[in-house]
Amino acid sequence: MLVKNKNWKWIIIFMIPITAMYTAFFIYPFGFVFFSSLNSWNGISSMEFVGFENYSKLLQASTLQISARNNIIWSLSLGFLQIGLATIIAFILARRPRFWKTLRTVYFVPKVISGVAIAMLWKAVYNAEYGALNAVLTLITGQEWSHNWLGAFNTALPAIIAQEVMYIGYFMIIILAGVMSIPTSYYEAAEIDGASVWQQETLITLPVVWGIIVTAMTLAMAYGLRHFEATFLMTGGGPGHSTSTLALMMYDKIGARKLGEASTIGTILVVVGFFVIVTLNKTLGSKSLTGEDQ
């Protein structure tokens, strides 16, 4: 097809910059990461080729299994809970209730605040000794609460995920923009036909913006797979590795000067990420809600 296009020379010329950048900033670094994953390397001395030894060692390590499981939990939570919430709020705001513009800004504002500041704030909220959450629970229940939310095995991971999931502003704005672009005549016609609000949202709005929602889910799940910041700042992967993620484990391996193993985790992360995103797009992205190919 390419040779039949009379502009093929220009197509190639215009492809050169992006191909060069993709090669320089993805293919080459990934190639280097994969190559170093086949070596024992402390980052200082020369690399020593060990084949797939790092892979067999790490795949048996319980910390990697916990980290991979946590990444999947993160991806599913962000992909379904966060995007689900963002979709609901976007649908509500698109109906232009009172103060909808103010609410839109309120939901979006946390997105412009540094993630570090937000993580530190929530760390203080969850603190066992002086945290606001325990204080509120003490006030409500009348019983003394001093639970260490980030220091207990059963609450640490849900506590970090919860504070991340509720920041829906970024995806809410994207979905809201999609919803607002739907012509009002669709809804007017539906109303004349006697469709309820629920039917309008599920039979008009949702199918029209489904592609946007899938894109948002893809982005959110990709973020879940490479999640690092909040966990690093709030628990450092603890207690006892229970909140560790692959990116955090990679960071720890760098700290332990096991750069070969860190690269192995990086390679696993890229491969897992690729399959998750492809699977998501194959299952949700290829068809519209009406079953038509998109």
Added chain:
Amino acid sequence: MKKITVFSIMLIALFTVLAMPVIAGGQQEAQKEVVLNWPCIWVGEDAKADAVADIVAKFNEEHAGQIKVQIEEMPDYDIYDKKILAQISGGQVPDIFTLKWNPDTKDFYSGDILVDFSEDLAGGWGNRFDSSIINEVTLDGQTKVIPYEMAITPIWYNADLFAEAGIDGFPKTYDEFWDAAEKLKAIDVTPTSQMTGGANAWTSMLWYSHIMASVGGPGIWDKPLSDPAYVKGAEILKRLYSNGNTTKDAIGGGPSVPSGHYLAERTAVFCNGPWFIGNIRENAPEVYESTELTSAPAAAGGEKGAQIGFIQTVLASGATDDPAKREAALTFLQYMSQPENVKRISMDSGALMVPKFTFSDSDDVDPLQKKFVEAQENASFVMNHLAAKFPASVVQEFGAALDQLALGRATPEEFVQMLEAAND
């Protein structure tokens, strides 16, 4: 069109002419002045920050036009180590930087990464240091780091809170210590500050080192982790996390947790080095006044009166083919180790320094700093802490294993097994 072209050419020519002296001057300046980049941890709220900034400013002033030291502020100790490693892995070794002295530091001696100062030290500069400490950092005849800061990390306790609880002096044994802990709890004071978070669970790692000094004696770190003493030590450490003997946020807590509780008098016992003197003096003067230093209690049948001491920080310089840059780095490191500069840093921060200097009678030496010196002199023996003797993988695992020990997910035996597994 022609007018525009002529105007453009004239404009470019004008800019070129005007810029020439600037460019030429800049090149001359660049040829003359050697710029040394120093990613530095002694910045921001660090107790050494002001003194180091003043010394660097004075150095730059005295060597204006010849050498300029540029500080790159990096206040987070844990991230600092990783950043330096990342730079070195990428072949970008900083001109000046600091390292912690531990088994992994010796990796930096391999290859042509650091400047070897052995000949410079032999030429007289070495007289500013204790020869035994220089010997410790000299490997295969090469001295690639300059030992700068040392420390002992005794047990700190709030004597006023102890008196209020009716405790007469610091307990000598752990049996006495558990009794004292109950008395402190009776006046609503949590006995000890602990932490499992951060890169190495610093406060608790020091406590475990104190416990191991008593349980296993001065040679304990030379014994493998399969030695039963490590489990015995873990049993005591577990008890420090039980029955309200530490704060609830110790699990997962970073360095600000134990220090914050001690400064706020919510806990009565703490463990840290002399670099914390500046902080406590400034932020909690009453606690500073009532702080006493001691050795940890002795385990049943164990050694008494030991202290944990070590070379804390060493200075290093990235190897270079440029003789002028090497000379500049040497000049700066020699300047940093001049007695008056070392003394300034020590008096400002309370830190104990490796390069020699003497206090005069007129010097207003910090009383708590004097107690550190006394604690070191009175110690039955001084030994390293765990993080200085085991590889980084074990040190990293320590906090995670301690989480499990403290939360009852691991027995003391399993705690030690986790450390052993990380020690591959």
